[in-house]
Amino acid sequence: MTAYNFMPCLILFFVQLITSCVVGGKVPAIIVFGDSTVDTGNNNQILTVLRSNFPPYGRDYYDKKATGRFCNGRIPPDFISEAFGLRPFVPAYLDPMYNITDFAVGVCFASAGTGYDSATSHVLNVMPLWKEIENYKEYQKKLEAYVGIQKSKYIIQEALYIVSMGTNDFLENYFAMQSVRAFQYTTEQYRGFIIGHVENFIKEIYQLGARKISLTGLPPMGCLPLERAANMLRGQGDTCSNNYNDCALKFNEMLSALIQKLNKELPGIRIAFANPYGIILQMVQNPASFGFEVARIACCGTGLFEMSYLCNKLNPLTCPDPNKYVFWDSFHLTQKTNQIITNSLMKNVLHQFV
Ligand SMILES: *[C@@H]1O[C@H](CO)[C@@H](O)[C@H](O)[C@H]1NC(C)=O
Numbered sequence: 261m262t263a264y265n266f267m268p269c270l271i272l273f274f275v276q277l278i279t280s281c282v283v284g285g286k287v288p289a290i291i292v293f294g295d296s297t298v299d300t301g302n303n304n305q306i307l308t309v310l311r312s313n314f315p316p317y318g319r320d321y322y323d324k325k326a327t328g329r330f331c332n333g334r335i336p337p338d339f340i341s342e343a344f345g346l347r348p349f350v351p352a353y354l355d356p357m358y359n360i361t362d363f364a365v366g367v368c369f370a371s372a373g374t375g376y377d378s379a380t381s382h383v384l385n386v387m388p389l390w391k392e393i394e395n396y397k398e399y400q401k402k403l404e405a406y407v408g409i410q411k412s413k414y415i416i417q418e419a420l421y422i423v424s425m426g427t428n429d430f431l432e433n434y435f436a437m438q439s440v441r442a443f444q445y446t447t448e449q450y451r452g453f454i455i456g457h458v459e460n461f462i463k464e465i466y467q468l469g470a471r472k473i474s475l476t477g478l479p480p481m482g483c484l485p486l487e488r489a490a491n492m493l494r495g496q497g498d499t500c501s502n503n504y505n506d507c508a509l510k511f512n513e514m515l516s517a518l519i520q521k522l523n524k525e526l527p528g529i530r531i532a533f534a535n536p537y538g539i540i541l542q543m544v545q546n547p548a549s550f551g552f553e554v555a556r557i558a559c560c561g562t563g564l565f566e567m568s569y570l571c572n573k574l575n576p577l578t579c580p581d582p583n584k585y586v587f588w589d590s591f592h593l594t595q596k597t598n599q600i601i602t603n604s605l606m607k608n609v610l611h612q613f614v
Pocket of ligand 1: 359360361406
């Protein structure tokens with residue numbers, strides 16, 4: 261054995277050291293697709309009634325600004341971006357206050373009310389997923405013009421993609437009254453139909469360069485205050501809708517299987533399953549153990565049905581302290597809940613990308 265044998269290792273070591281210095285952090289940007297769980301303000305710029313750019317939305321955001329986030333404060337992409345050492349918020353692609361300089365380290369294409377199924381986006385006239393992808397393609401061109409081809413390739417490949425939607429496909433579309441989809445498909449078939457769309461979507465962004473993906477599962481959607489209230493009206497008592505929770509559980513199992521399959525099938529891809537079901541159910545069932553006081557109803561208004569324009573500053577019933585509530589409006593979580601979920605995701609799932 262001579263010292264000579266170690267040379268290749270040493271050289272490799274220095275090459276790695278130099279590359280890691282040049283390229284910096286492992287996740288250079290956060291790129292977001294999905295619905296209101298992750299929309300940071302795109303719906304403000306389109307013709308829809310599904311908006312939240314007025315008080316009391318944003319009452320705990322920077323400068324108390326109502327940005328279009330369906331929350332009293334920040335939502336998961338904001339907390340995730342901060343956790344990766346990037347900005348503590350992710351700007352919306354359609355927001356005229358921002359440009360490619362800002363979007364180079366994080367951008368959100370999500371549209372509240374949308375889903376994997378294009379028919380879902382028609383219910384409230386919001387952006388279908390194909391439109392989010394169109395905007396993403398336009399972003400890639402602008403990014404290349406701004407940082408050059410090599411750096412833009414690096415950003416596109418190393419960015420963390422947050423994908424979060426699906427609840428609207430079931431609650432606003434399939435299970436809604438007069439639903440066309442419910443005539444076409446059994447619930448089980450519709451879950452399969454949506455999973456097919458998830459697969460196509462992941463393959464499409466993979467083709468476009470995405471490699472690190474956080475794919476969000478469905479929450480216990482039968483426990484959303486709106487669905488609880490509907491359950492009560494149906495005379496089934498003040499409980500979560502078992503039917504909807506069961507649907508979410510079954511869907512999440514299929515999503516988990518799809519993720520395993522795609523991680524094997526697509527070279528270089530890393531899809532993490534960001535499943536919020538368990539922790540949200542724990543918060544609903546035992547709010548006190550997380551420091552909450554109320555999980556049955558939301559903070560805004562009566563807490564039973566208000567969201568978007570019905571959740572406004574004229575409503576005298578809105579709670580004074582959202583930190584005591586799991587839900588902000590009848591369909592969305594408070595900032596505090598979003599923070600708890602993100603902390604758990606970072607610790608258990610997303611740390612692999614740090
Ligand atoms: C983006 O906006 C900033 C501040 O408004 C401005 O200085 C900059 O030139 C803009 N960048 C591009 C690429 O348009």
